[in-house]
Amino acid sequence: QSVLTQPPSASGTPGQRVTISCSGSSSNIGSNTVNWYQQLPGTAPKLLIYSNNQRPSGVPDRFSGSKSGTSASLAISGLQSEDEADYYCAAWDDSLNGPGWVFGGGTKLTVL
């Protein structure tokens, strides 16, 4: 059971806009920034969005992130076949039980 909650799957057709949600709590998303990672099949995760809505150099502006309260979202516009991948959200958790990085369970995006 992951600390951050994501839908297990999402889908869209080429050109569409899709969004992936990530729900947390006051100890993680509510008090820290959110990052998003893209994992193409058989490869290591790649940083897609950091600090809620910042794109690293080289990431297309089709990808955008937002955060509100204890939830965050990743939006992909102009969906392309190469966007088919697993997407993970992550945040630092200040839990009294022991702080650390926590991830969502991942969302498998299918381009129909």
Place this chain on the structure above:
Amino acid sequence: QLQLQESGSGLVKPSQTLSLTCAVSGGSISSGGYSWSWIRQPPGKGLEWIGYIYHSGSTYYNPSLKSRVTISVDRSKNQFSLKLSSVTAADTAVYYCARERSGAAAFDYWGQGTLVTVSS
């Protein structure tokens, strides 16, 4: 361009200690402003952060694994290592090393990952 490369035993017997090393090239592991993490992914499942070591040498571990984890750094070889003791089948996973950029608080560089299987 920074590169990270994991290496170590791909097969570990139950109750033994898993040992992995991450070699860093294209940059110094002693540079300030970064920490160096281990993250794992069981087959078909999500990501789990194991712990990190700062450039200063201080460490921080996932509370659920803390009693079994040791992360250390070898500055002379520009690499850092993971030891996970008393392994079980549940520790079977692809293990990644990654760099966290403190300012961005995100893992911006990852190794390719190495599969470790726990089996007798």
